[in-house]
Amino acid sequence: MRQKYLCAVSCFAILTGFLLLTPSNGLVRVALKKQPLDLDSIIGGKIARMHGKYGKGVKGMHHGLDDSSEDILPLKNYMDAQYYGEIGIGSPPQKFTVIFDTGSANLWVPSSKCYFSVACLFHSKYKSSKSSTYTKNGKSCDIHYGSGSVSGFFSQDNVKIGFFVIKNQTFVEATREGSLSFVVSKFDGIFGLGFQEISVGDVVPPWYNMVEQGLVNDKVFSFWLNRDAKGKDGGELVFGGLDPKHYMGSRTYVPVTQKGYWQFEMGDFLIGNQSTGFCEGGCAAIVDSGTSLLAGPTTIVTEINHAIGAEAVVSQECKQVVSQYGEKIWDLLVSGVTPDKICSTIGLCFFNGAHSMSSNIKTVVEKEEVGESVMCTACEMIVIWVQNQLKQKGSKETVLNYVSQLCESIPSPMGESAIDCSRVSNMPNITFTIGGKDFSLTPDQYILKTGKGTAGVCLSGFVSLDIPPPRGPMWILGDVFMGVYHTVFDYGNMQLGFARAA
Numbered sequence: 001m002r003q004k005y006l007c008a009v010s011c012f013a014i015l016t017g018f019l020l021l022t023p024s025n026g027l028v029r030v031a032l033k034k035q036p037l038d039l040d041s042i043i044g045g046k047i048a049r050m051h052g053k054y055g056k057g058v059k060g061m062h063h064g065l066d067d068s069s070e071d072i073l074p075l076k077n078y079m080d081a082q083y084y085g086e087i088g089i090g091s092p093p094q095k096f097t098v099i100f101d102t103g104s105a106n107l108w109v110p111s112s113k114c115y116f117s118v119a120c121l122f123h124s125k126y127k128s129s130k131s132s133t134y135t136k137n138g139k140s141c142d143i144h145y146g147s148g149s150v151s152g153f154f155s156q157d158n159v160k161i162g163f164f165v166i167k168n169q170t171f172v173e174a175t176r177e178g179s180l181s182f183v184v185s186k187f188d189g190i191f192g193l194g195f196q197e198i199s200v201g202d203v204v205p206p207w208y209n210m211v212e213q214g215l216v217n218d219k220v221f222s223f224w225l226n227r228d229a230k231g232k233d234g235g236e237l238v239f240g241g242l243d244p245k246h247y248m249g250s251r252t253y254v255p256v257t258q259k260g261y262w263q264f265e266m267g268d269f270l271i272g273n274q275s276t277g278f279c280e281g282g283c284a285a286i287v288d289s290g291t292s293l294l295a296g297p298t299t300i301v302t303e304i305n306h307a308i309g310a311e312a313v314v315s316q317e318c319k320q321v322v323s324q325y326g327e328k329i330w331d332l333l334v335s336g337v338t339p340d341k342i343c344s345t346i347g348l349c350f351f352n353g354a355h356s357m358s359s360n361i362k363t364v365v366e367k368e369e370v371g372e373s374v375m376c377t378a379c380e381m382i383v384i385w386v387q388n389q390l391k392q393k394g395s396k397e398t399v400l401n402y403v404s405q406l407c408e409s410i411p412s413p414m415g416e417s418a419i420d421c422s423r424v425s426n427m428p429n430i431t432f433t434i435g436g437k438d439f440s441l442t443p444d445q446y447i448l449k450t451g452k453g454t455a456g457v458c459l460s461g462f463v464s465l466d467i468p469p470p471r472g473p474m475w476i477l478g479d480v481f482m483g484v485y486h487t488v489f490d491y492g493n494m495q496l497g498f499a500r501a502a
Contacts, residue, residue, distance in 0.1 A: 083225060083234055083289070083479065084187040088160035089171070090131030096124050098191040100223075100237055101290030102262050102489065103476075105199035106143055107159070107206050108150055109189035111173030119177035123188040126155075126173055133158045133167075141172055143200050151176040159206060161239070164215045170203045193221070193289070193489070197260040211491065216240030219492030223289055224501060227445070227483030247486035247499040252435040256494045261286040264496055266475055267433030269300060271307050276300050277388040279433075284474040287487055287496060291478030294446065295465035298410065299381045302464070305409035308427045308443070310419055310460045318378040318407035321348070325379065326400040329386055339387055343379040350376075378407075410464075419447055421458040430462075432477070434498060445484050 084097045089109060096109045112127040114120035128134040135156040143150045152174040159166040174189070192199070193207050211219050216239055224246035225235040236246065254264045266285040269276050278300050325346050332342050343349035385406055389399040427443035446461035461480040467473060488497035
């Protein structure tokens with residue numbers, strides 16, 4: 001987390017809100033107010049969102065949808081990093097704020113039996129003795145996220161979302177929350193909207209029960225996230241449909257390719273108008289409302305960091321490989337040796353191609369061991385960079401100098417990289433190809449700004465995350481992307497839809 005950059009931040013307006021629930025055409029409206037955000041909350045938010053599994057939300061004023069089976073759930077905007085909303089568990093409902101997370105599938109909230117975790121002291125706790133609809137389960141469980149873990153036991157009760165009531169929903173009463181991120185977080189728990197295939201304990205997710213119990217006519221939910229930190233609305237989560245006022249123009253749909261996460265096939269990835277060559281043959285990607293930023297393979301995030309001038313960790317191993325083996329790598333590629341054989345040919349990898357360069361690159365700066373494995377990983381990245389530059393017909397000297405510079409932009413282990421705010425207007429657009437169409441992000445959209453004036457800090461919206469096969473390599477499109485493109489999760493037709501957000 002680069003705290004040295006965060007120390008400059010004194011205060012940031014966040015939407016945290018008191019709820020004013022008023023029905024209108026079967027919808028729920030939420031009035032929100034702004035409160036100053038303290039430094040601990042900023043740090044906690046960054047911890048919480050690292051490598052996926054936390055955050056976001058939307059807070060919102062509802063628009064008039066005619067179908068009463070459609071409900072808009074108000075969510076609260078937390079520093080462009082967490083969007084969360086309110087639910088109720090039990091009879092009468094006990095209120096909790098939760099992250100609505102398409103990257104997980106379980107519902108959990110703190111338990112009144114959570115005695116020894118500091119995090120539980122700062123959040124609402126579920127009291128089964130206060131609910132007339134509680135049913136004991138008692139089976140223990142552990143849920144592991146990228147930024148912490150939760151332990152507890154299963155229980156069953158009614159769950160209220162807006163004006164809907166899900167009956168007999170199995171959820172986790174958390175008795176231990178093992179991360180600092182839960183201590184400083186603004187949310188009490190997580191409401192998973194992923195598929196049952198990734199549900200701990202094979203528990204039926206709340207969304208499945210909403211569909212099964214006939215609470216929605218259409219098996220669809222959609223997110224509109226307001227990325228304007230000054231805006232009064234954080235956004236809206238709509239169950240049972242979508243609001244035409246939330247998007248503009250036509251929508252592009254792509255099929256879900258693998259159930260578990262909301263996963264689809266993404267095409268080429270461009271920096272400016274230049275292809276990186278990494279996803280020309282297709283890359284797996286997921287849309288994850290529980291991830292704040294955009295996470296992708298270290299190889300490509302490094303190129304982005306270089307293009308936008310991000311400050312990150314310098315990998316000496318990477319530069320050493322360029323210095324000692326750069327020309328050899330160039331010569332082998334020019335001679336026609338396949339990229340996946342290069343590093344084993346020059347003796348830096350000993351997998352004879354079994355360690356696929358494009359599918360199992362570990363984040364270099366996360367490696368604890370020094371030596372062959374780090375040099376191998378650096379080599380694999382360099383091969384990709386040189387191969388892509390060969391397509392641009394650059395000279396050997398120019399290409400190797402460029403690759404050496406890329407080594408200096410390898411992301412830090414905690415992912416985020418600081419940017420000179422004065423350079424934002426000159427940075428390139430970043431483009432994802434989805435369903436054969438371009439989905440571009442401008443610098444103002446992928447750079448996060450906190451603070452004002454000389455206390456302002458700009459952070460890259462891209463973090464490195466290397467997911468090994470068979471799931472990876474994979475891109476994770478979080479709030480930075482979903483804030484620009486209204487996203488529809490079509491469970492009935494097993495597809496995702498994207499349109500420019502209004």
